[in-house]
Amino acid sequence: MRVRRLTGSLTCLVLLTVTATACGLGGGGSDDGDATAGGCKVDKANVGSGALSGDVEGDITFQTTNLKKDFGDYFNGVIAAFEKQHPDAKVKWIDDPGDATFTQRLVADAQGCTLPDVVNINVNTAIALTKNGYLLNLDKKAPDAGKPFTEAMWKSSTYAQADGTEVHSVLPWYSGGIxxxxxxxxxxxxxxxxxxxxxxxxxxxxxxxxxxxxxxxxxxxxxxxxxxxxxxxxxxxxxxxxxxxxxxxxxxxxxxxxxxxxxxxxxxxxxxxxxxxxxxxxxxxxxxxxxxxxxxxxxxxxxxxxxxxxxxxxxxxxxxxxxxxxxxxTVGAPQYIGVATTSKQAATALAFARFLTNAENQLAWAKDPNVVIFPSTTASLDDPFFQSVKGSDPFAEARKIVASDRKTATADEIAxxxxxxxxxxxxxxxxxxxxxxxxxxxxxxxxxxxxxxxxxx
Missing domain, CATH: 3.40.190.10 (Periplasmic binding protein-like II)
Structure with missing residues (x-):
């Protein structure tokens, strides 16, 4: 089993959430059909065993990290396409500046039971939120969620719950290359x-x-x-x-x-x-x-x-x-997409998270000339955009090299x-x-x- 270690700042965050996690990480039901996760009352369907199901409908909030200024057209297009497929669902997009206090603020939102339904997070934040039960356990809620992603990246993208069990709580998204x-x-x-x-x-x-x-x-x-x-x-x-x-x-x-x-x-x-x-x-x-x-x-x-x-x-x-x-x-820390266990529309949130990170949408963003990122799905990396290199342009050659490298790269970077x-x-x-x-x-x-x-x- 791979072991991950919290950085100092995250250790402090976990200590802050001890009282919250004492309420349980899910599975503790009540007469009104609720359960708890990280001290928050949640729908029983969001925790415990059994795949998540339900209609894709209702309003959800999607939070990115410092992306709105440069990539508004791309994300608005993804949201519009999702809402077209699911006319009863609405996605509200918010963007966090992603400063030095990002993890602390997001954990505070989670403790207040107001974590956005779908959230873009880094490794450190994924560690803190998973440990305290604030992200869906995808191994239980969406057992087939790993199919689009490269085997090495999916296998290594697990984080520990409070009892030490490693679970998939996030979907791999984009990363840099080396x-x-x-x-x-x-x-x-x-x-x-x-x-x-x-x-x-x-x-x-x-x-x-x-x-x-x-x-x-x-x-x-x-x-x-x-x-x-x-x-x-x-x-x-x-x-x-x-x-x-x-x-x-x-x-x-x-x-x-x-x-x-x-x-x-x-x-x-x-x-x-x-x-x-x-x-x-x-x-x-x-x-x-x-x-x-x-x-x-x-x-x-x-x-x-x-x-x-x-x-x-x-x-x-x-x-x-x-x-x-x-x-x-190689190793590298990708950006992730997580779904909050506190979501009131978890089925919709999970559907949008999977739509955002599917091969088609990851490839579309990677092709944006204003960004140098690499997708986490096998089909995206196999696209001619990455594999067909003409001439001796250094950047084009690097794109092909990294695309091949991403197929075996893991998320086991030590921070x-x-x-x-x-x-x-x-x-x-x-x-x-x-x-x-x-x-x-x-x-x-x-x-x-x-x-x-x-x-x-």
């Missing part, structure tokens, strides 16, 4: 073959060492700040970052982590990274655009940035699959709180400067990070 990007001209200058980029993290380090020897400080492999590579590199190397129960960090106990730190230290000393980038927050996209980095950011949206701002560099930008290493697949990440990075920076051994730095980083888990921050 690729390797590189300056083909600089790779060639360094004696590397752009047609054969590295396939592992440590293989990438080997190539970076060659770049350092050939560049003489005129260009670099990538920036030095470890924050740009953690925890992505570690997950790809299949380093055991957390214990099985998710309650403590264990990365220092895996010898592969020390090899990674030793590799970063060696590269920093050799000049594969700018000396002034160890603790800087400079954007690698900007440095890549200046023709000074061999390897660029891994987000495909970066290619749009380079195309618009540095067309000369864009023309010599290569794209390849991300380093899969020991893990064998570190800012405090945890800072504590870990600070120690690794000391190792890279030669002030500590790799293992000593990792032991101290693990100790400090575990203190933060215990403190819930």
């Amino acid at each position: 690729v390797q990007t590189f300056n083909t001209e600089l790779m060639t200058k360094a004696g590397l073959d752009p047609a054969k980029p590295a396939t592992t993290v440590l293989g990438l380090f080997d190539d970076a060492e060659k770049i350092a020897k050939a560049s003489d400080g005129k260009y670099f492999a990538f920036l030095a700040n470890p924050q740009l590579r953690i925890p992505a590199d570690w997950q790809q190397m299949d380093i055991k970052i957390l214990s099985a129960d998710g309650k403590k960090f264990t990365f220092a106990d895996d010898p592969k982590t020390a090899r990674w730190v030793e590799g970063m230290t060696r590269l920093y000393k050799a000049g594969a990274m700018p000396r002034d980038s160890l603790s800087s927050t400079q954007d690698p996209a900007n440095v890549f655009g200046q023709d000074k980095l061999v390897y660029g950011p891994t987000n495909p949206n970066f290619l749009r940035f380079i195309q618009q701002n540095n067309p000369t560099v864009y023309k010599k930008t290569g794209v390849a699959p991300f380093t899969l290493d020991a893990l064998g697949h 570190l709180t800012p405090g945890e990440l800072n504590a870990i990075v600070a120690q690794i920076q000391l190792a890279m400067q030669g002030k500590k051994s790799a293992q000593d730095a990792l032991d101290e980083a693990q100790s400090k990070a575990n203190e933060l888990i215990e403190q819930g921050s």
Whole structure:
């Protein structure tokens, strides 16, 4: 069973909802036909066993996160199409700004039994709402809900209820992608073959060492700040970052982590990274655009940035699959669609959630030239829009690569709180400067990070 760990802020949220969950997570009926979920009185049909059924009718509220300004036409079209199919149903669309207090506010809405019927949420919010019983258990309420989605994404998109049971409480929606990007001209200058980029993290380090020897400080492999590579590199190397129960960090106990730190230290000393980038927050996209980095950011949206701002560099930008290493697949946190157990029109809400996330509607949005997103349904990813690439345009090539990658990608991305990440990075920076051994730095980083888990921050 996969284990997920709440970040510090979410731990506090769960503590706030203890009194609410004490009322039960469903199944406790009453004489008037009601049950409870997360302390809220709900229809018995929304909880317990048995698939959800009923007419698609009535008014529901659909909430997105910071999408209305740029994608009003798309969502209004989806809503209109749904209402045309179901003339007795009406969908009211609201949009949340999605700021730093998003999860707290949504949990507060749930505690007040006013959660929107259909809601767009991220991983952190899905964790909090599922734990406290505020989202439909789709395994019981819609047993066939997973059919449209890629097997890996659906299988991994589960979250724990209060008793620890992992359930499907959300429908996967859109996500970003991950690729390797590189300056083909600089790779060639360094004696590397752009047609054969590295396939592992440590293989990438080997190539970076060659770049350092050939560049003489005129260009670099990538920036030095470890924050740009953690925890992505570690997950790809299949380093055991957390214990099985998710309650403590264990990365220092895996010898592969020390090899990674030793590799970063060696590269920093050799000049594969700018000396002034160890603790800087400079954007690698900007440095890549200046023709000074061999390897660029891994987000495909970066290619749009380079195309618009540095067309000369864009023309010599290569794209390849991300380093899969020991893990064998990529990980990423998608956006989700959940249905509230407190919905008075749950059948309608569930029908709209499934309509919004079906293959046709996901593909239509992915084709919008103003957005770089990738769908979660198999049929969408198989469309010629993703699979038929003509010419050598970097962005088109990236779209095909990511579409194939999404078929095996999981939602098992490990999220570190800012405090945890800072504590870990600070120690690794000391190792890279030669002030500590790799293992000593990792032991101290693990100790400090575990203190933060215990403190819930």
